Amino acid sequence: MKNIKELTLDNIDEILSLISYNNSEFEMFSQIGWNKKNIKNQFFKTKNFSIGYYRNRKLLGFLIGDNVKINKYSELELYILFVDKSERRSKIATTILKYIELNKKFNNISKIYLEVAENNTQALEFYKKNNFVFLNFRHNYYKYKDEKANAICLFKEF
Numbered sequence: 001m002k003n004i005k006e007l008t009l010d011n012i013d014e015i016l017s018l019i020s021y022n023n024s025e026f027e028m029f030s031q032i033g034w035n036k037k038n039i040k041n042q043f044f045k046t047k048n049f050s051i052g053y054y055r056n057r058k059l060l061g062f063l064i065g066d067n068v069k070i071n072k073y074s075e076l077e078l079y080i081l082f083v084d085k086s087e088r089r090s091k092i093a094t095t096i097l098k099y100i101e102l103n104k105k106f107n108n109i110s111k112i113y114l115e116v117a118e119n120n121t122q123a124l125e126f127y128k129k130n131n132f133v134f135l136n137f138r139h140n141y142y143k144y145k146d147e148k149a150n151a152i153c154l155f156k157e158f
Contacts, residue, residue: 003053003054003055004051004052004053004054004095004096004099005051005052005054006050006051007043007051007064008043008050009040009043009044012039012043014052014059015039015052015059016039018059018060018084019036019039019082022082022084022085025085028117028120028144029080029082031143031144031145032142032143032144034079034080039064039080042064042079047066047067047069048064048065049063049065049066049067049076049107049109050062050063050064050065051063051096051099051100053092060083060084060092061083061084061093061096062081063078063081063096063097063100064078064080065077065078065079065080066079067107072108073108073110073111074107074108075109075112075113076100076109076112076113077113078114079114081097094130097112097156100112101158104158109158110157110158111155111156111157111158112155113154113155114132114155115141115151115154117142117144117149117150118149118151118152119149127154130156131156132154132155133154133155133156134154135153135155137150137151137152137153138150138151
């Protein structure tokens with residue numbers, strides 16, 4: 001059974017367990033500030049928008065972002081889209097994004113914004129395949145393992 005549901009502070013142990021199990025895969029997010037404390041703090045924000053993908057009641061992927069109200073619509077600033085390493089290429093991340101688009105009437109989200117390090121070619125290909133378009137660059141935005149990388153800012157409008 002597959003299910004996408006809103007994540008709250010009650011789900012923090014599941015999220016942290018998935019991260020711990022995939023520690024080496026999550027390292028990049030940790031290096032740019034998404035440690036366990038910051039993830040927990042995200043759930044205390046009033047504009048937090050986080051959803052998880054479950055199969056047989058097991059969390060296999062999640063999205064963390066902010067739902068920012070702009071006039072009568074909202075825009076999602078996506079911070080993390082993460083899938084268990086054993087489940088990669090099984091369309092979980094695509095399903096999460098499609099869920100947001102298909103439920104835009106309920107969550108009122110009209111655009112998604114995100115940033116990706118320019119050397120993260122897998123992520124860039126994934127977002128391009130999911131119809132995200134280039135917005136701008138942020139030069140030397142990321143520092144990962146003592147190297148700087150530009151951020152490529154992308155967006156998708158519904």
